[in-house]
Amino acid sequence: MEHSVELTRPYSLIHFVTYQLRAAIFPLFIFVILGTTLVIDLPFLARYDWLLIFCLLMQFVMVKTGLETVDELKVITVFHLIGLLMEIFKVNMGSWSYPEEGLFKIMNVPLFSGFMYASVASYLCQFWRIFDVKLLKWPSLYLAVPLATGIYLNFFTHHYIWDFRWVLFGLVVVVFFRTKLTFFYNSSRVHLPLIVYFFLIGLLIWVGENIATLLGAWHYPDQQDGWQLVHLGKISSWLLLVIVSFLIVANLKVVKEKIT
Incomplete structure (x- = not known):
């Protein structure tokens, strides 16, 4: 069993929060470097390029230290590419923008942006392992995969x-x-309805989105003249995206458990 030995002993709410923060190490790291690069003007490269370098280094450290496995890295990379593809489409449709310059940009989208999506998958992988997550009455892949595909495609087709x-x-x-x-x-x-979990994570990502836009990671059209709270309607979008990420991670874990 891969979960930490501490979780087999009684622990308090403080410990629970601590472990959650540990699972969210990659998203928290992104907030730190967003804030740091906002107040410190680093030399030689643009801010977006430094953000990419820092994210790559963090990813290397997490795999090298065993915080993430190679299999988890594969899943995270897939979600990185899925997120980057959606960013390119959304930015060029005018949904939001990355106003700063950078060498490592594709069609006005900095490459570091994919790590913001990948960090969600990273959290799910960490949470899964640390808390020894199990799923009860998981639906058939014949239902889950088409649903996840439909959710992702709707971000484009709408x-x-x-x-x-x-x-x-x-x-x-x-x-x-x-x-x-x-x-x-x-x-x-603890038994938690999966739909409730989806909503809670979607809500947390919306909070994180407000922090990220405040730190200048990207701008929505109504934030061009000054920061504003991200519309509450975005929670529904993030909830759906969390479902796609969760399904990718869950299917890896479920299939791997069947193999082992």
Whole structure:
């Protein structure tokens, strides 16, 4: 079993939060470097390029130290590419923008932006291992994979046809209504409806998005003349994106458990 030995002993809410922060080490690192590079003007390269270098170094350190496995790195890389592709499309559709210069940009999108998506997958992988996550009544891949694909494609197609997000929400409820996520807490297993977990993580990402835009990672159109709170409607978008990320990670873990 891969979870930390500490989790087999009683621990307090403080310990629980500490372990959650440990699982979120990559997202927290991104906030740190966003804040640092905002107040410190680093030489030779643009800020976005330094952010890419720092993220690459962090990824190397996490794998080298065993904080992430090679299999997890593969999943994180997939989500990095999925996120980068969506960034390129969304930026060029005018949904948001990266106003600063940089050498390592593709179609106005800095390459470090993919790490912001990858950091979500990193958190899920860390959370899974540290808390020994198990899934009860996980739906068939024949349901989960097409649903995840439909969610991802809707981020693109809603610019041209009807936005199906509320239909997709309904399908999420139908497909995952019986699914529960279980994890260790205080020497026992906590059972949490997976749909509730999706919402909580989506809400946290929305909070993180407000921090990231405040630190100048990117701008929404209504933030061009000054920072404003990101619209609450974005929570629904992040919730759906969390589902895609979770399904990628979960399917890796479920398949790996069956093999082992």
